[in-house]
Amino acid sequence: MLTVNGITTHFDTRRGLVRAVNDVSLEVPSGQIVGLVGESGCGKSATIRSVLGLIRPPGHTVSGEAIFEGADLLRMSKRKLRQVRGNEIGFVAQNPFGALNPILRIRDQFHNVITTHRGRMPHAKTRAITLDTLKAVGIPGPERVVDGYAHELSGGMAQRVVIGMALVLDPRLIVADEPTTALDVTIQRQILDLMRDLVLTSGRSMLLVTHDLGVVAQYCDQVVVMYAGKVVERGRVDEVFVRPAHPYTLGLLNSVPRRGAEVHTLRGRVADLVDYPPGCPFADRCSFVLEQCRSVVPEQRTAFDGGRTVACHRAEEEVSVRVARAG
Numbered sequence: 001m002l003t004v005n006g007i008t009t010h011f012d013t014r015r016g017l018v019r020a021v022n023d024v025s026l027e028v029p030s031g032q033i034v035g036l037v038g039e040s041g042c043g044k045s046a047t048i049r050s051v052l053g054l055i056r057p058p059g060h061t062v063s064g065e066a067i068f069e070g071a072d073l074l075r076m077s078k079r080k081l082r083q084v085r086g087n088e089i090g091f092v093a094q095n096p097f098g099a100l101n102p103i104l105r106i107r108d109q110f111h112n113v114i115t116t117h118r119g120r121m122p123h124a125k126t127r128a129i130t131l132d133t134l135k136a137v138g139i140p141g142p143e144r145v146v147d148g149y150a151h152e153l154s155g156g157m158a159q160r161v162v163i164g165m166a167l168v169l170d171p172r173l174i175v176a177d178e179p180t181t182a183l184d185v186t187i188q189r190q191i192l193d194l195m196r197d198l199v200l201t202s203g204r205s206m207l208l209v210t211h212d213l214g215v216v217a218q219y220c221d222q223v224v225v226m227y228a229g230k231v232v233e234r235g236r237v238d239e240v241f242v243r244p245a246h247p248y249t250l251g252l253l254n255s256v257p258r259r260g261a262e263v264h265t266l267r268g269r270v271a272d273l274v275d276y277p278p279g280c281p282f283a284d285r286c287s288f289v290l291e292q293c294r295s296v297v298p299e300q301r302t303a304f305d306g307g308r309t310v311a312c313h314r315a316e317e318e319v320s321v322r323v324a325r326a327g
């Protein structure tokens, strides 16, 4: 459904060129949820914003393609892209209150979205569509909410409204950037359950940005692990989490508290995206580093019978072997 090839996006800042997204490729197949993970500042948001053509100066997407249903989103006219976003791709941003207009009633915001994409329609009709959508995203008392304003909503309700707005035109792909980060755990799960049901029952797909590996384990089919603006590993969640091939993936998994297991926080900090390291960007933090890692960029290669893509000079070695050799 969505195939991203070699996207590169830089931000031209006073500090220098921030290499936020470097040759990123990923795929979101039909009917699947793909999780995009990595520490803060690894380029997750910049990646999905690049795919959706939402990068604004000082940012520039300098190369790559994002093929959605056969057409390249990055080569479309702005008008066509706006049509696709909304109609066929629904975007749920991180902060619901940033995504809602504070001075328009909820019904009028939905009216604008619906009529922009579907043409003129009476307010009564868009109000009815809005009510159905608010019910579908689990908002109790939608009649009250539809006539109110964003500031009258709790964080959880506001995020449901934003999800409703992303879904109202029945898009085939949902792109969600940490949709539940600001919410408490119970509401988080309710909203993710809801989004997963919407994907599974309708053959839609979802690209879900999160830093929560528990969420990936529970909700995603595939995982894409990003480090310093690069994809370091991607594959099926059940395989990657059981047998990580990249030391960064291993480090991320070990830093999650689990019953009976020791927690190891990842040492060091994310590589400097302005003064980008010449070899593997993870070399300075890696327990398995070899001399070549500091000077030669590891190519993306397939590992484990083609079921995995990994950018590591030691990808072919089992982690257990590497652990033993690193002593």
Ligand SMILES: Nc1ncnc2c1ncn2[C@@H]1O[C@H](COP(=O)(O)OP(=O)(O)OP(=O)(O)O)[C@@H](O)[C@H]1O
Binding pocket: 011, 013, 018, 020, 038, 039, 040, 041, 042, 043, 044, 045, 046, 047, 058, 059, 211, 273
């Ligand atoms: N508008 C901008 N101007 C300058 N630099 C930017 C801009 N947006 C992002 N960046 C830089 O790009 C890099 C990647 O940021 P991005 O927000 O994509 O990371 P992230 O993985 O989504 O992090 P988080 O989980 O904290 O949202 C960071 O170094 C960030 O400072």
